[in-house]
Amino acid sequence: xxxxxxxxxxxxxxxxxxxxxxxxxxxxxxxxxxxxxxxxxxxxxxxxxxxxxxxxxxxxxxxxxxxxxxxxxxxxxxxxxxxxxxxxxxxxxxxxxxxxxxxxxxxxxxxxxxxxxxxxxxxxxxxxxxxxxxxxxxxxxxxxxxxxxxxxxxxxxxxxxxxxxxxxxxxxxxxxxxxxxxxxxxxxxxxxxxxxxxxxxxxxxxxxxxxxxxxxxxxxxxxxxxxxxxxxxxxxxxxxxxxxxxxxxxxxxxxxxxxxxxxxxxxxxxxxxxxxxxxxxxxxxxxxxxxxxxxxxxxxxxxxxxxxxxxxxxxxxxxxxxxxxx
Amino acid sequence: xxxxxxxxxxxxxxxxxxxxxxxxxxxxxxxxxxxxxxxxxxxxxxxxxxxxxxxxxxxxxxxxxxxxxxxxxxxxxxxxxxxxxxxxxxxxxxxxxxxxxxxxxxxxxxxxxxxxxxxxxxxxxxxxxxxxxxxxxxxxxxxxxxxxxxxxxxxxxxxxxxxxxxxxxxxxxxxxxxxxxxxxxxxxxxxxxxxxxxxxxxxxxxxxxxxxxxxxxxxxxxxx
Numbered sequence: 341x342x343x344x345x346x347x348x349x350x351x352x353x354x355x356x357x358x359x360x361x362x363x364x365x366x367x368x369x370x371x372x373x374x375x376x377x378x379x380x381x382x383x384x385x386x387x388x389x390x391x392x393x394x395x396x397x398x399x400x401x402x403x404x405x406x407x408x409x410x411x412x413x414x415x416x417x418x419x420x421x422x423x424x425x426x427x428x429x430x431x432x433x434x435x436x437x438x439x440x441x442x443x444x445x446x447x448x449x450x451x452x453x454x455x456x457x458x459x460x461x462x463x464x465x466x467x468x469x470x471x472x473x474x475x476x477x478x479x480x481x482x483x484x485x486x487x488x489x490x491x492x493x494x495x496x497x498x499x500x501x502x503x504x505x506x507x508x509x510x511x512x513x514x515x516x517x518x519x520x521x522x523x524x525x526x527x528x529x530x531x532x533x534x535x536x537x538x539x540x541x542x543x544x545x546x547x548x549x550x551x552x553x554x555x556x557x558x559x560x561x562x563x564x565x566x567x568x569x570x571x572x573x574x575x576x577x578x579x580x581x582x583x584x585x586x587x588x589x590x591x592x593x594x595x596x597x598x599x600x601x602x603x604x605x606x607x608x609x610x611x612x613x614x615x616x617x618x619x620x621x622x623x624x625x626x627x628x629x630x631x632x633x634x635x636x637x638x639x640x641x642x643x644x645x646x647x648x649x650x651x652x653x654x655x656x657x658x659x660x661x662x663x664x665x666x
Numbered sequence: 667x668x669x670x671x672x673x674x675x676x677x678x679x680x681x682x683x684x685x686x687x688x689x690x691x692x693x694x695x696x697x698x699x700x701x702x703x704x705x706x707x708x709x710x711x712x713x714x715x716x717x718x719x720x721x722x723x724x725x726x727x728x729x730x731x732x733x734x735x736x737x738x739x740x741x742x743x744x745x746x747x748x749x750x751x752x753x754x755x756x757x758x759x760x761x762x763x764x765x766x767x768x769x770x771x772x773x774x775x776x777x778x779x780x781x782x783x784x785x786x787x788x789x790x791x792x793x794x795x796x797x798x799x800x801x802x803x804x805x806x807x808x809x810x811x812x813x814x815x816x817x818x819x820x821x822x823x824x825x826x827x828x829x830x831x832x833x834x835x836x837x838x839x840x841x842x843x844x845x846x847x848x849x850x851x852x853x854x855x856x857x858x859x860x861x862x863x864x865x866x867x868x869x870x871x872x873x874x875x876x877x878x879x880x881x882x883x884x885x886x887x888x889x890x
Binding site: 358362374376378647653654 | 772776781782784826
């Protein structure tokens with residue numbers, strides 16, 4: 341029996357809505373004096389981070405601890421990986437220690453899929469971001485934030501995002517957040533438009549279930565949510581645009597542009613933000629910007645995912661790709 | 667064999683709690699069909715008017731024992747305990763002429779059999795504004811059976827606050843306790859065998875008020 345969350349594309353509409361509904365109940369735990377549930381007592385979860393991360397790792401750790409799981413943190417720096425150990429050997433070490441789930445972030449696209457399907461380990465694998473491929477829990481928390489803001493906290497229960505127009509702006513080429521969001525938002529019935537300079541639009545984007553535009557100003561008035569992406573310098577090995585100033589003027593979100601968005605529209609950012617580059621401080625600090633809310637929602641979503649994958653004797657969320665192989 | 671049998675009975679009761687009304691996709695889930703007891707010739711043991719009378723009596727008993735029900739907080743256990751809790755609160759308000767705080771307490775995450783089934787859908791926990799610290803909490807559920815649901819509810823309460831006292835009101839007590847737990851207010855004591863099923867239907871959820879006593883069929887697909 342496989343039980344993994346590798347890609348947002350593996351979630352059906354019903355599975356995704358189920359995760360969002362579960363997260364809505366999990367969010368209420370945060371309002372209680374004792375923010376802890378006994379549900380995953382005695383289960384061991386390893387956070388296997390081969391790439392730097394603050395938000396995602398802390399968020400997963402908080403979610404795991406709120407569900408009473410035993411948490412082991414592993415970062416590649418200062419581990420045997422820096423001595424040359426392979427992913428396989430690391431995985432088998434964890435398996436030997438009796439780990440129930442592995443939350444993995446890796447610089448190589450496909451590493452979590454390899455871990456889940458290679459037979460190296462029995463544990464559930466949750467993708468916390470792999471290369472430029474997928475970051476499914478981020479897409480879920482983004483969808484959760486949109487549903488809360490655009491549909492409503494209680495009225496949103498059981499509902500998807502059908503008819504909502506979402507615009508994703510910036511470095512789509514290097515962004516696993518954009519890929520996951522396009523997959524999930526499409527599944528949930530939203531209409532996604534990607535806006536980026538032509539050099540930062542990936543090859544093959546025409547097969548994605550979304551529109552592509554190069555003009556931010558014409559897209560903004562037709563958006564219910566605008567998601568700004570960070571320009572990922574660490575993944576860039578060429579010049580994709582002439583100057584930061586030019587990028588910022590054409591694709592950055594400032595107060596003037598925000599004013600052109602519909603009244604109810606929200607501004608999202610997966611973080612970390614680079615103020616002055618893709619988003620101005622005025623926009624980042626405005627109450628239409630949901631960055632902080634997204635972080636809080638991230639814990640609820642990750643609690644929901646962990647509960648649905650590990651809370652019973654089999655997962656409540658089917659994983660299409662790996663179950664087919666069984 | 668005997669142990670397995672008991673386990674199945676508990677499932678059939680538990681499945682009533684597992685699905686909040688907001689989780690519409692639950693009905694499409696094939697797993698639910700598997701947990702649902704198959705009944706043949708279920709006969710009603712309590713009808714609509716009986717249930718209303720029973721709740722009125724329980725309301726009076728609560729007022730009597732709590733000497734006016736000044737600090738009573740009613741917490742229903744989803745799904746049907748919540749509706750019973752609301753009905754009880756309405757009756758208490760008629761009797762005492764005061765607003766009675768009522769909420770719900772989802773016990774899914776505190777169950778002791780979580781690892782025996784796929785994860786259950788969560789229901790809403792709604793604690794009334796003033797909280798439960800120092801209050802007299804009356805837990806409300808439809809059927810008292812193994813007592814495990816109530817144990818889980820006591821654990822859940824522990825994480826929410828410290829009531830002055832906790833009492834239990836149930837519509838039906840069908841016996842077969844597996845834990846040292848008893849109800850303070852019982853609508854009807856219903857001696858049953860383990861081969862029987864007790865199903866409570868309420869207008870809010872099922873369209874009518876009734877308590878059905880049926881015989882469980884051992885379906886080949888029901889084993890886990």
